Amino acid sequence: MAKTALVTGASGGIGGAIAKRLSVMGYSLILMYGSNDAGIKALAESLTSGSNVEAVRCDFKDGASLDSVSRLLNEKHKDIEVIIHAAGISKRELFHEMSPEDFENLISVNIRPLYYITRALIPEMIEKGTGDIISISSIWGSRAASMEVAYAMTKGALEQFTRGLAAELSHMGVRVNAIAPGGIDTEILSNLSISEKDEFLSDIPFKRLGRPDEIADLVEFLLTKGRYMTGQVITMDGGYTL
């Protein structure tokens, strides 16, 4: 029977690349997204033929909907072996100028799904004694991030979720890891001006942004070769933080 993976942020650059790779690896897919219907349709059509694909639209800013969709997923799918938490938003702003709404949105999209979706799906993983949870953090999850303090707070929470849950589930066959990218060429970087992007690029030793499929490479590694790893946050940033 095909294994099933759930990917949040599947309509985005990184989530989409991971979904494509999981499809090639033979997984059936549950693609979660916020609002980009056209993007998710295009992704579903591009996937390896034969993959069983279900798209689930859920705006994580709506807490009640996130909770009910998570519960429905648990009722309907007893075969999810992989959860990829790739949904995320960022906001570049001085901390004291950020509106309460923007702050709450960061918490809702970047942190709340870690709790609601994971909580709903873990019991089946524990029962089967196998499962992988991989979340997308950021280099700012463990470093000082001027202008992105609130975003960095959410990624710091994601990294502690990763380490704590890995410890809690380590003797139950469920592995929990995270990837901390530097600059990856996706829509989320559109919040940088052209000059900010140029400055960022010149500070990356590899002199280029990463590609979403390079993050997918690491996900594939964790699911295949990296079976003796849990609780790890792996940085992929072209040398930016060295």
Ligand SMILES: NC(=O)c1ccc[n+]([C@@H]2O[C@H](COP(=O)([O-])OP(=O)(O)OC[C@H]3O[C@@H](n4cnc5c(N)ncnc54)[C@H](OP(=O)(O)O)[C@@H]3O)[C@@H](O)[C@H]2O)c1
């Ligand atoms: N690209 C980078 O340089 C970089 C670096 C470090 C970390 N990251 C992290 O990587 C992850 C993926 O980012 P990306 O680069 O792929 O960005 P992206 O292309 O902008 O994708 C973001 C994804 O998050 C989803 N999302 C946004 N708001 C949502 C909401 N309210 N409810 C549900 N889903 C929502 C989007 O869905 P819809 O568009 O359908 O709403 C989209 O699928 C994020 O967690 C980000 O923080 C990215």
